[in-house]
Amino acid sequence: MTEQRVSIEVTDGVADVRLTRPDKMNALDPAMFAALANAIDRLNGLVGLRAVVLSGEGRAFCAGLDMASMAGGGSGLDLHVRSFGDANLFQQVAWGWRTLPVPVIAAVHGVAFGGGLQILSGADIRIAGPATRLSIMEMKWGIVPDMAGFALWRTLVRDDVLRELTYTAREFSGEEALALGFVSRLSQDPLGEALALAREIAGRSPDAIRAAKRLANLAAESGAAGILAAESAEQAKLLRSPNQVEAVMANIQKRPPIYTD
Known part of the structure; x- marks a missing residue:
């Protein structure tokens, strides 16, 4: 399955999603926003x-906005219009990965600047090459991050560190990104490791994985009482369900589980 600017290949329940504008380092133009x-x-x-693996083809994950194509307002969309639930179009291409019901793993290499950094931040897990260059780059252009960055980074990065990087727009490496919380782990082969992890996740009960993602998302926004109630509700639905019984039986019988969707 191929979209303009984005390709999707699904194998054994794992979607390999790639930004496919390598000649422009996968920079974001109106067509890329729409495709994402x-x-x-x-x-x-x-x-x-x-599970989903998100990566970029060519030399980079995503170099951020294609400033030439976005000059003069780009798509002309009203930023105040919430076209995707709580989000506008520009926010959706980052926030939307968080709202998918299955885990999303970003495989990051080359550069991830501005909007590219915000897009990868929407993933559940982020694997980057040590030499990857990253930046909250918007201040360079006299604007602020507006693709859901702050909503995503609030659970990842310390507040004062986030302020410094936003105010200065300075670049930092994959190694620093790991120390700061922007990425989950480093790898010399981010895409290979991301695909392997996605296949491992795909072998778990889809009901339990989706429930775990709902709880993880809720934990960032709810108080303790809401999280405790949600834990109980999710567990009550899982216990003695067909896939939960299959997980138990497969472990007892020492065989691969066979789950249904």
Whole structure:
């Protein structure tokens, strides 16, 4: 399945999603915004989906905004219009990965500047090459991060560190990104490791994985009482369900589980 600017290949429940504008280091133009939003929408309704790996083709994950194509307002969309629930189009291409029901793993290499950093921040898990160059770059252009960055970074990065990086727009490496919380781990082969992790996740009960993601998302926004109640509600639905019974039986019988969606 191929979208303009974005490709999607699904194998055994794992969607390999790639930004496919390598000649421009996958920079974000109106067509890329539309393709990413459409890809998220398609994945959201894909039966049998267990995990997503998000990466960029060529020399970079994503170099951020294509300033030439976005000059003069780019798409002309009203930033105040909430076209995707709580988000506008520009926010959706980062925030939308968080709202997918299955885990998303970003594989990051080359550069991840501005909007590119915000897009990868929407993933559940972020694997980067040590030499990757990252930046909250918007201040360089006299603007602020407006692709859901602050909503995503609040659970990842210390407040004062986030302020410094936003105010200065300075670059930092994959190694520093790991220390600061922007990425989950480093790898010399981010895409290979991300795909391997996605396949491991795809082998777990899809009901339990989706429930765990709902709880993880809720934990960032709710108080203790809400989280405790949600834990109980999710567990009550899982206990003695077909996939939960299959998980137990497969472990007892020492065989691979066979789950249903």
